[in-house]
Amino acid sequence: MESLLSPLTGSITKLTSFTLLFLFLFSCSTFTPTEAFDALDPNGNITIKWDLMSWAPDGYVAVVTMFNFQQYRHIQAPGWTLGWTWAKKEVIWSMVGGQTTEQGDCSKYKGNVPHCCKKDPTVVDLLPGTPYNQQIANCCKEGVLNSWAQDAANAVSSFQLSVGAAGTTNKTVRVPKNFTLKAPGPGYTCGPAKIGKPTKFVTTDKRRTTQAMMTWNVTCTYSQFLAQKTPTCCVSLSSFYNDTIVGCPTCSCGCQNNATDPGSCVDPNAPHLASVVNPQGKAIIKPMVQCSSHMCPVRIHWHVKLNYKEYWRVKITITNFNYAMNYSQWNLVVQHPNFDNLTKLFSFNYKSINPYEGLNDTAMLWGVKFYNDLLSQAGPLGNVQSELLFRKDASTFTFDKGWAFPRRIYFNGDNCVMPPPDAYPWLPNASSRPIISILIQAITILASLVFLLAYA
DSSP states (O other): OHHHHHHHHHHHHHHHHHHHHHHHHHHHHTTOOOSSOOTTSTTOOEEEEEEEEEEETTEEEEEEEEEEOOSSOOBOTTOOEEEEEOSSSOEEEEEESEEESOOOOOTTOOSSOOSBOOSSOEEEEOOTTOOGGGOOTTOOSTTOBOOTTTOGGGSEEEEEEEEESSOSSTTTOOOOEEEEEESSSSOEEEOOOEEEOOOEEEOTTSSOEEEOSEEEEEEEEEOHHHHOSSOSEEEEEEETTEEEEEOOOTTSSOOOOTTTSTTSSBOTTOTTHHHHHSOTTOOOOSOOBBOOSSOOSEEEEEEEEEEOSSEEEEEEEEEEOBTTOOEETOEEEEEOGGGGGEEEEESEEEEEOOSSTTOOOEEEEEEOTTTTSEEOOSSTTOEEEEEEEEEOOTTTOOSGGGTTSOSEEEETTEEOBOOOGGGSOOOTTOOOOHHHHHHHHHHHHHHHHHHHHHTO
16 A cells, blocks of 8 residues: 555655745745836836937037836936947037036047037936026926826926037938936836937928938836845735734845944934934935834835725825935825726825726826825825725625735835735634635645546
């Protein structure tokens, strides 16, 4: 009998180990995205368009326009930084609506000195209040670039440059290469410039159409993994039907370690807190995050608040734990199957995001202008909150097995760390956990299959 059962036992052990490994890898893959593709915004990118508007004696005049086609990811102050490498020995004679951060070595020029002679110039936006004779349309916003869904009118930024020592025809001009985009840090990867059809422009009276001499486009995509090695936000959960408050997972965005990295966080109860957060005459070098078990700059709390006959209510609170950062034009993206029946939203703006036909389970939320569109730094005013009223769908609604909690949450385009599903607040009569039950079912099914195959 032992010899008969030993092959079966070995097979079950191997399959069980394989099942555990598969479940582990699957659970890990749902937390940290390392690729540029975003499933909730599959077509999101920043497109940089160069339009050569006219020829100059030794080059051309071009208008460079950046379009933020990302639905919910924006660039906030201190703004974007755009760089590239010239293909030949080009120089920038002058600029309008932007400037390079360095002039470079222009010593060989006598009389007229170029604005920039660097082989790899870096351009930044001008500040609001720039004199009108130095502005063009869509410039001078300190590099702030809003998201397309939140504010399409301000999701565009432009500057003009006059390029010398370049070609003066379509055949002699060479496109720049090695484009870089910082916002203001890393995160974006830009592809090569591709020459396309010249852009056409309609005059203000709409009676005439002109076109650029030449146009090329550069596409830049975002990766959260490239932007920062650790997450930037986490999610905590609670409900009216369970006294348990599920906090953010420990070390979600890093661990507090006073032994090896003293001063890595700020104790909110420390005396003279203001002098620690804002040292006189000293620049803040690293994030001043409040000490916590999760060490995240931002926490989103989802509270299932009330249950009515035909509706149920949720309260969302966003808390800033960063003493050195105000989040302007913040936004939240939440995925939950009941967003197809959202009835009322209080003190937040709302837009449905439907990247795939037939699905309406993702919502974008952001603050009301001049009311709560600014998430202030950590402290008494460092939070914003709202409530959502959902209509129940009898075929899907339940409080069982954590259904009332979100599937995923993004803050400012970054995926937030969620608590593990087996830690969700459960109904009082719930005595099991889904991961354990799934594992037991999987092992049972695999054992049955092995038994049938062995004695078929």
